[in-house]
Amino acid sequence: MKRLSRPGEGEILLLTASRLLDGRIVWLGEGEHWRESIAEATRFTYEDAGAALERALAEAEQKEVVAVYEVVAKDTQPPEPVTTREAIRAHGPSVHPDFSYDHAPVREKESAL
Amino acid sequence: MTQPASRSVGHYQYEERDRAFLQERINEFEGQVRRRLSGELSEEEFKPLRLMNGVYLQLHAYMLRVAIPYGVLDSRQLHKLADVAAKYDRNYGHFTTRQNIQFNWIALKDVPTILRELAEVDMHAIQTSGNCIRNVTSDEFAGAAKDELMDPRIHAEIVRQWSTLHPEFTFLPRKFKIAISGSPEDRVAARFHDIGLLARPSENGPLFRLFVGGGLGRTPVVGQELFDSVKEEDLIATLEAVLRVYNAFGRRDNLYKARIKILVQTIGLEAFRKAVEEELARMDRAAYRLTPEHVAQIRARFALPDLKAPADASDVLEQHKKADPAFARWVASNTHPHQDEGHICAVISLKTPGDIPGDVTSEQMHGLADLAERHSFGEVRVTHLQNLVFGHVRKDQLHELWQGLKALGLAAPNVGLISDIVSCPGLDYCNLANARSLPLAQKLGARFGDAALQAEIGALSIHMSGCINACGHHHVGNIGLLGVDKRGAETYQILLGGDAGENAAIGGILGPSFAEDEAVDAVARIVEFYLGQRQKGETFSAMLKRCGLKAFKEVAYETV
Ligand code: HEM
Ligand code: SF4
Numbered sequence: 001m002k003r004l005s006r007p008g009e010g011e012i013l014l015l016t017a018s019r020l021l022d023g024r025i026v027w028l029g030e031g032e033h034w035r036e037s038i039a040e041a042t043r044f045t046y047e048d049a050g051a052a053l054e055r056a057l058a059e060a061e062q063k064e065v066v067a068v069y070e071v072v073a074k075d076t077q078p079p080e081p082v083t084t085r086e087a088i089r090a091h092g093p094s095v096h097p098d099f100s101y102d103h104a105p106v107r108e109k110e111s112a113l
Numbered sequence: 114m115t116q117p118a119s120r121s122v123g124h125y126q127y128e129e130r131d132r133a134f135l136q137e138r139i140n141e142f143e144g145q146v147r148r149r150l151s152g153e154l155s156e157e158e159f160k161p162l163r164l165m166n167g168v169y170l171q172l173h174a175y176m177l178r179v180a181i182p183y184g185v186l187d188s189r190q191l192h193k194l195a196d197v198a199a200k201y202d203r204n205y206g207h208f209t210t211r212q213n214i215q216f217n218w219i220a221l222k223d224v225p226t227i228l229r230e231l232a233e234v235d236m237h238a239i240q241t242s243g244n245c246i247r248n249v250t251s252d253e254f255a256g257a258a259k260d261e262l263m264d265p266r267i268h269a270e271i272v273r274q275w276s277t278l279h280p281e282f283t284f285l286p287r288k289f290k291i292a293i294s295g296s297p298e299d300r301v302a303a304r305f306h307d308i309g310l311l312a313r314p315s316e317n318g319p320l321f322r323l324f325v326g327g328g329l330g331r332t333p334v335v336g337q338e339l340f341d342s343v344k345e346e347d348l349i350a351t352l353e354a355v356l357r358v359y360n361a362f363g364r365r366d367n368l369y370k371a372r373i374k375i376l377v378q379t380i381g382l383e384a385f386r387k388a389v390e391e392e393l394a395r396m397d398r399a400a401y402r403l404t405p406e407h408v409a410q411i412r413a414r415f416a417l418p419d420l421k422a423p424a425d426a427s428d429v430l431e432q433h434k435k436a437d438p439a440f441a442r443w444v445a446s447n448t449h450p451h452q453d454e455g456h457i458c459a460v461i462s463l464k465t466p467g468d469i470p471g472d473v474t475s476e477q478m479h480g481l482a483d484l485a486e487r488h489s490f491g492e493v494r495v496t497h498l499q500n501l502v503f504g505h506v507r508k509d510q511l512h513e514l515w516q517g518l519k520a521l522g523l524a525a526p527n528v529g530l531i532s533d534i535v536s537c538p539g540l541d542y543c544n545l546a547n548a549r550s551l552p553l554a555q556k557l558g559a560r561f562g563d564a565a566l567q568a569e570i571g572a573l574s575i576h577m578s579g580c581i582n583a584c585g586h587h588h589v590g591n592i593g594l595l596g597v598d599k600r601g602a603e604t605y606q607i608l609l610g611g612d613a614g615e616n617a618a619i620g621g622i623l624g625p626s627f628a629e630d631e632a633v634d635a636v637a638r639i640v641e642f643y644l645g646q647r648q649k650g651e652t653f654s655a656m657l658k659r660c661g662l663k664a665f666k667e668v669a670y671e672t673v
Contacts, residue, residue, distance in 0.1 A: 023219070093173070
């Protein structure tokens with residue numbers, strides 16, 4: 001398995017995926033349910049994240065998500081991804097603030113797993 | 114919505130068996146999606162299947178790429194695309210450099226329904242992804258341009274029919290792109306395709322100049338001339354032979370080396386030509402012979418526009434131009450001469466400075482479809498530079514069309530000028546990107562948006578890509594920009610001197626990459642230098658040749 005990204009000072013790891021049904025970006029939250037908002041994402045230390053990721057990968061098919069991996073984020077409220085790529089995934093395209101998940105109406109929640 | 118464009122011209126009319134075939138393909142994919150959603154198919158099993166149907170997983174959702182064979186749409190189809198954008202996307206469609214359209218906010222569960230809706234107007238997503246022969250692209254002024262030698266669409270359609278689901282070529286080592294033009298001015302970037310065809314008539318029927326092994330991406334290569342004059346009857350046999358040689362020898366072990374350009378480079382053009390000739394000698398030529406009857410049959414399925422214009426159409430246009438300088442400016446940059454004296458080709462810029470290149474809203478698509486009904490026989494073409502074309506507009510009605518375009522916010526007078534920026538979606542949407550390209554395109558567009566300034570600068574192309582895959586053709590822009598990831602930061606490399614046409618050239622890299630705003634300033638300094646130093650009538654590429662890359666480098670990095 002590929003090595004985990006290592007968070008720096010004041011940073012944590014989150015787990016993310018794309019929802020199978022609609023490709024919506026989701027974050028692993030409480031009770032190991034996939035959530036739409038990054039604010040609901042569980043914060044992992046480097047030490048905890050490996051096992052959690054393995055479990056999430058093993059359960060991906062059953063929980064109807066694809067492309068599961070970890071993301072380094074600042075340990076803020078809500079957590080904020082460190083890279084531009086992950087910030088764009090979390091908040092939507094920078095060229096269309098109106099499309100961002102923070103502002104756009106959340107789509108019907110079919111896979112409220 | 115307006116009535117179906119029964120009189121629409123310019124593209125091949127489907128037959129019942131074409132439609133039945135589409136339905137079969139959709140049924141098949143619908144079953145696959147169902148099995149994926151029920152968990153019967155794993156992601157690993159499903160991915161190649163969705164890719165064969167134009168469905169990618171991107172940064173925010175699935176992306177659906179819809180084919181527009183050789184870039185020709187009718188108004189009925191454009192209305193349908195507008196409906197899809199409104200119903201299943203966020204009200205937008207994005208026209209691409211491969212004359213396709215992409216929807217960026219698609220849900221997988223909706224795809225079979227969308228494909229059914231598209232099939233109602235004879236559209237599909239076949240050959241838009243996967244390692245097959247991709248959609249054939251062609252000249253946006255086909256069948257209309259005054260400088261055209263022969264209409265390339267007939268043979269584009271013949272090549273499309275040959276390539277669609279060719280049993281031998283559905284699993285090639287890598288994707289394969291073919292472009293065809295019938296004009297002395299290469300408007301399809303023929304030398305940057307796996308196969309580029311330039312058609313011309315002769316006393317003994319059409320002849321095709323065939324380039325092979327061109328491409329951009331990680332290893333940009335200018336295609337080389339494989340044959341100077343392929344006869345019409347041998348066209349399909351020759352394509353078949355090239356594909357067979359590629360399929361037999363192309364590398365499958367390394368994704369980056371799998372394109373035909375690498376094969377041709379590795380074994381050399383002579384050896385490649387010899388292999389193709391041997392294959393031609395071996396194969397059953399008669400089975401692949403393209404007969405004049407077959408060509409005539411295909412030709413008959415293209416309706417021709419009934420070009421009737423009043424005798425004073427040209428005079429009326431001149432009067433309109435005199436009366437309205439803004440219109441005159443738009444005519445100067447956004448039109449191309451037509452074969453018929455009373456008509457003209459109009460280019461609709463999808464690059465309104467400050468907006469996202471290639472993006473069109475659902476309302477704009479509906480509006481354009483209505484305008485096409487009124488002014489261009491219900492026909493719209495997509496260009497490989499992410500603009501649209503109305504092929505046959507009456508000169509005396511051009512002003513009315515322009516007003517309609519203005520009302521839609523689509524009358525930017527900048528085609529071929531510096532703010533006509535080609536750009537891929539970059540990191541705002543694309544899973545493979547290193548950096549964003551759209552914000553930079555917007556900033557550059559705004560910086561050079563002033564119409565008078567652009568007119569003064571003259572023809573100059575900026576192309577940008579968010580990664581080395583080069584979907585925005587950055588290698589062939591006079592000024593190219595490439596997004597690179599420098600330890601987590603988005604930066605931009607500048608290339609100068611690219612050219613996609615007759616004088617095909619790959620841009621030279623200027624030096625270390627810039628941060629976004631620095632890149633905008635560097636481009637501004639480069640353009641200023643060009644304006645200050647150019648000789649009368651000197652193009653950007655010509656001046657670059659005269660002064661050398663180093664002079665531009667000093668200006669860009671302000672080391673002088
Ligand atoms: C957003 C999803 C997209 C993905 C995942 C994608 C992926 C790729 C990849 C992997 C390549 C390189 C292939 C190779 O070298 O073998 C490529 C090339 C290319 N793409 Fe895209 N692309 C995307 C969007 C676009 C768009 C929006 C355009 C048009 C603006 C486009 C036009 C092209 C063209 C023209 C090439 C050919 C470059 C060449 O000649 O090698 N693609 N794309
Ligand atoms: S060039 Fe790269 S970033 Fe741009 S669309 Fe192509 S793959 Fe994506």
